Amino acid sequence: MVLVLLGLGVPLALSLSGSAYQQLSLDRLTLTARLASLGQRALLDGTEGELAATLDRYREVYGFTAALVDQDGRPRAQTADPVALTEPPVREGVNAALSGREPLPSGTFWPWQTGPLVLAEPVLVDGEVRGAVVTVSPVDGLRGHVLFLWALVAAGGLAALALAVLLSLPVVRWILRPVDRLERSAEQMVATATAGAPYVPVAEESGPPELRRLARSFDEMATTVSEVLAAQRAFVADASHQLRNPLTALYVRLTSLDGAVSEDAADDYAASVEEARRLNDVLEELLTLAKTEASAATPVPTDITAALEDRVDAWHAVAASRDIELLAEIEPGLVAVAVPRAIETVLDALLDNAVKFTAGSGSTVELTARREGERVVLAVRDTGPGLAPEELARATDRFWRSPRHQNVTGSGLGLAIVHRVVAKSGGHVRLDLPAGGGLRVTVEFPAQPA
Structure with a gap:
């Protein structure tokens, strides 16, 4: 629309300017003749002398100055306000008239022009040029008139543009409505799929046919992804649940053979018991992870201080049994927004790793919890071997374990569970290598607004 208006408005403005200038030129040409x-x-x-009086009357009526010059260019009569015959435009016009040329004014006028309109007509006596009459007309009035006409053209163009925008808004909304719904759905799809909630289709019967087909294709894709993720979670949960009872029974049967195994098979027996226990732990963590991913619980305000103090009391005994000192610094009155039992799950996984990997008796595990701005920050640091800097990004992957920890019991699911629980609560997990060795895991939960 802007291009159309420019294509029509600019020639129209130029035409109006040329028409006004031509009208003034023709009027002054007639008077000059x-x-x-x-x-x-x-x-x-x-x-x-009589001609000079006549020129003054013309000046009073039409507002221009004029002069009569002889064939040598000397003034013979002029208005009381004399013409500056030495000015270049006037001198050029007079010379052209004395050479017998008729005045030919330009057909284009620009409002920013300041020079007057100069017309010079030859005076002929018996076909011979005996002099010339020159008129000098100011263009202030013409400039104002042209500017007014251009303002009308610009106002009309802006009004047409505004009308076009108003008329196009319903059409644009109709066209973009499916795109807007697709955008919102794409933003919510990941959260919906990971939360285990059913996908809500966005296709509707309004909008261009191409966008309706796109919305239907997106619905089919999103529904398929949600169903695949749901089937995956269901399989993990069902498989873990179905295997847990046989493995528990196997573990109980193996442990009941304690003391009844010959010395030659004692090592194999101990390894079997350990493997059964390890498989049972892996299944328990798989069930926890599956329940976490399938849970559609909404984050709620949680008393962080009370939950942490309760779990720290429970873990003090575990740490003491391994001659590890558990140091806790918990700020009172901490309240965060998290899914139910998120704090207990996160702290159990972090303290289990910290106690498991802390090296040597007399070592310490540090727990701090405090509020920082709009976040509640929970950090657990151990004094174990830690990780290599390039391994920090992979530490929260499922079943991943550092090569240096292969001799330590574990499934590689602890930090993965922490990451999923914290993500569902709207927080995030950060791992770093503090000075002095070990590993520090920092978890941030959204703080309850004051």
Whole structure:
């Protein structure tokens, strides 16, 4: 629409400007020709004084200055406000008239032009140029008139543009409504799929056919992804649940053989018991992870201080049994927004790793919890071997374990569970290698607004 308006408005504005200038030029040409005929009589009769009075009357009526010059360019009669015959435009016009050329004014006028309109008509006596009449007309009035016309054209163009925008808004909304719904659905799809909630289709019967087909294709894709993720979670949960009872029974049967195994098979027996226990732990963590991913629980305000103090009391005994000192610094009155039992699950997984990997008796595990701005920050640091810097990004992957920890019991699911629980609560997990060795895991939960 802007291009159309420019394509129509600019030529129209130029045409109006040229028309106004042409009208003024024709008017001044007629007056100049009339004065040239009067100048002819004055040169023949020697009545230049009468012509000067006539020129003054023309100046009063039409607002221009004029002069009669002889064939040598000397002024013979002019208005009381004399013409500056030495000015370049005037001098060029007079010279052209004395050479016998008729005035040919330009057909284009720009409002920013400041020079006057100069017209010079030759005075002929018996076909011979005997002098010239020159008129100098100011263009202030023409400039104001042209600017007014251009303002009208611009106002009309802006009004047309505004009308076009108003008329196009319903059409644009109709076209973009499916795109807007697709955008919102794409933003919510990941959260919906990971939370285990059913996908809500976005396709509707409004909008262009191409966008309706796109919305239907997106619905089919999103529904398929949600169903696949749900089937995956269901399989993990069902498989873990179905295997847990046989493995528990196997573990109980193996442990009941304690003391009944010959010395030659004692090592194999101990390894079997350990493997059964390890498989049972892996299944328990798989069930926890599956329940976490399938849970559609909404984050709620949680008393962080009370939950942490309760779990720290429970883990003090575990740490003490391994000659590890558990140091806890918990700020009172901490309240965060988290899914139910998120704090207990996260702290159990972090303290289990910290106690398991802390090296040597007399070592310490540090727990801090405090509020920082709009976040509640929970950090657990151990003094174990830690991780290599390039391994930090992979530490929260499922079943991943550092090569240096292969001799330590574990399934590689602890930090993965922490990451999923914290993500569902709207927080995030950060791992770093503090000075002095070990590993520090920092968890941030959204703080309850004051």
